[in-house]
Amino acid sequence: MNEQSTSTGTPLVKRGLAEMLKGGVIMDVVNPEQAKIAEDAGAVAVMALERVPADIRVDGGVARMSDPEMIEGIQEICTIPVMAKARIGHFVEAQILESLGVDYVDESEVLTPADETHHIDKWKFTVPFVCGATNLGEALRRISEGACMIRSKGEAGTGDVVQAVRHLRTINGDIKKLTQADSAELFEWAKQLQAPLPLVQEIAETGKLPVPLFCAGGLATPADAALAMQLGADAVFVGSGIFKSADPAPRARAIVEATTNYTDASILAKVSRGLGAPMTGIGMDELGDLKFEDRGW
């Protein structure tokens, strides 16, 4: 056979990994022991970070990219993809994560933003990026910057699913409306959404985002994961919800089962039994001013 030319870091290759994670659970882990528990429980990927969002919320201060040594420790023990977070706009943290060989970079509002105006130009990277969004305009701006996966933001570290539901409904609701709009109305939609017209026109045609839409932020139970899936998420991120609960391993496993069998209430009932206390959480109405979801532009 002839020697073929091969390309890395193409949009298809980057989006491809997101396609492979569909129907799965991506779990936040802070050390190799948790990463092992996550993989044993059937996680499709882990998010390596120093503190889960619930602790970032309590501790306050500036939250930054994790120590490379800690990320490498998790990469050594895991056979599944390892993701890591960079601050919004902090392209050097992203360069470092890429050099470590992380499989996905999350440009995340959970960390303290490094740039109040600009997100990272994600097209420049070989490693794929996931970004959060609270609405369709935000999602499309991130996609136009090169994000290959969107996650609805929810409100990380709360254990309250209400914002995740709001953001998923907002994104999918606006997509539905776009498919009803006529061609003249799409110009106004692009203006309202502050999003590039070609992307708006594409979604009006296809009825879906050009990249997978995952759900994050506040999921704590198997039922929460199934709710996100029934509302149209392609997969779920569970952060504090697992390792801030009383008994992480069985809860992690139950959330994996629920994400696969999200329409089957009898299986959901079975896997929800006897899991111990979920994370205590903090309701959105008692949250005060620190809302991660407001970060990102």
Added chain:
Amino acid sequence: MIVGVLALQGAFQAHIDKLTDLGADAREVKRPEHLDSVDALVMPGGESTTMSMLLESSELFDPIADRLDDGMPVFGTCAGLILLSTDIEDGRPDQRSFGRLDITVKRNGYGRQVESFETDIETTVTNEPVHAVFIRAPRIMRIGDDVDVLAEARGDAVLVRSGNALGAGFHPELSSSSEIHRLFLESLAS
């Protein structure tokens, strides 16, 4: 002819879309009773460790193994190829596979995601080259005597067939061409 697509996790919808576009009746297989109505099975890409666990908990592993013993045609891509192989390198000790392809595969054999790639490959079963996308792909390290190699990339076998099993290390469900799915459907008709 009904083609089931193992729908526990991964890129199963992309396979269903591809098969449906080619006129096949493609359906999700999530539970043992779904297996009863299908004549063939596709195992998609995804995380093979997750799928192995869910194959056990959904009680699908043994019924699928029985059907494969009875000769049900099967097509596995990426993680699906791992599930069909006899030997897995860098897998988990508790990871089970169906052993329908006498090959050794190395999980993530080309490296991490930044090493994932796409390329055109020539095959012995299509007239035109096929576009192939490799995502943290398994690498075929050893080929058994009764396994036919239908395509290679970068010096490795990437499309193989043995008995009723077809396996690809890449993702024909992600590229615009439908040739590999057509090949599988044609093998069911004959």
